[in-house]
Amino acid sequence: MSTIDNLKDRTTPVFSPDDVTVIFVLGGPGAGKGTQCERLVARYGFAHLSAGDLLRAEQNRPDSEFGDLIRHYIRNGLIVPMEVTIALLEAAMRQILDGPEPDAAAAAAPRPNKGGKFLIDGFPRKLDQAIKFEEAVVPARFVLFYDCPEHEMERRLLERGKTSGREDDNAESIRKRFRTFVETSMPVVDYFEKQNRVVKVDAVRQPDQVFETTQKELEKRLQL
Ligand code: ADP
Numbered sequence: 681m682s683t684i685d686n687l688k689d690r691t692t693p694v695f696s697p698d699d700v701t702v703i704f705v706l707g708g709p710g711a712g713k714g715t716q717c718e719r720l721v722a723r724y725g726f727a728h729l730s731a732g733d734l735l736r737a738e739q740n741r742p743d744s745e746f747g748d749l750i751r752h753y754i755r756n757g758l759i760v761p762m763e764v765t766i767a768l769l770e771a772a773m774r775q776i777l778d779g780p781e782p783d784a785a786a787a788a789a790p791r792p793n794k795g796g797k798f799l800i801d802g803f804p805r806k807l808d809q810a811i812k813f814e815e816a817v818v819p820a821r822f823v824l825f826y827d828c829p830e831h832e833m834e835r836r837l838l839e840r841g842k843t844s845g846r847e848d849d850n851a852e853s854i855r856k857r858f859r860t861f862v863e864t865s866m867p868v869v870d871y872f873e874k875q876n877r878v879v880k881v882d883a884v885r886q887p888d889q890v891f892e893t894t895q896k897e898l899e900k901r902l903q904l
């Protein structure tokens with residue numbers, strides 16, 4: 681991943697917020713980030729980049745030099761060093777933005793990512809990630825924060841664990857992930873909150889109701 685070296689010294693964003701709209705989607709493990717992002721993609725044509733999904737794909741890529749490192753961090757619910765995650769996100773954004781223009785037949789269909797609108801799901805989970813991403817990649821518009829109590833998130837994750845195949849959807853990893861969320865990731869939400877950049881959504885209700893609130897909040901703030 682050549683972007684890593686390049687990222688270290690970079691102090692200006694590679695993308696302009698005039699061309700690229702980024703929404704950070706945060707919330708504890710199991711709050712429903714992925715579920716809501718999927719709906720937003722279907723309804724508004726956002727591109728959805730889940731940092732966790734990108735890390736899992738990199739972990740499983742046979743030639744990756746980071747496979748073992750990522751596996752260790754994910755199993756223990758710890759935050760992977762930011763250079764790895766930011767490089768993966770930047771590469772995925774670039775691929776989407778540089779993707780082929782639709783041909784004549786496809787032109788009638790909605791563009792998959794009209795206007796470069798990105799939902800960055802599960803990121804930033806640590807303050808250094810937030811600062812570096814906005815400095816070197818692009819500033820985000822705001823944070824969409826899904827608020828859910830731990831007992832409900834735990835119930836959802838244990839249920840998801842029956843079929844997800846995820847190595848971290850077990851009671852012990854879940855405990856560690858909650859701890860990391862409280863100690864390391866909530867300070868990121870507080871950091872954005874101090875800048876009045878957090879849109880908080882109650883994530884306890886049914887997915888349809890959560891989505892309704894999400895739509896209202898986004899439509900107030902973005903031209904969708
Ligand atoms: P996250 O990406 O925040 O970890 P997911 O979207 O994967 O969360 O949701 C975790 C689990 O909870 C999934 O099995 C999902 O189907 C379920 N789920 C998501 N939203 C809700 C909701 N509002 N009410 C009940 N279950 C939900």
Ligand code: C5P
Nearest residue numbers: 731732753754757758759760802803805
């Ligand atoms: O968001 P998700 O639950 O899929 O993330 C799974 C794991 O991936 C996290 O518990 C963490 O170990 C790692 N991760 C990370 N940095 C991020 C997002 C996820 O280290 N920004």
Ligand code: MG
Nearest residue numbers: 713714730732
């Ligand atoms: Mg998820």
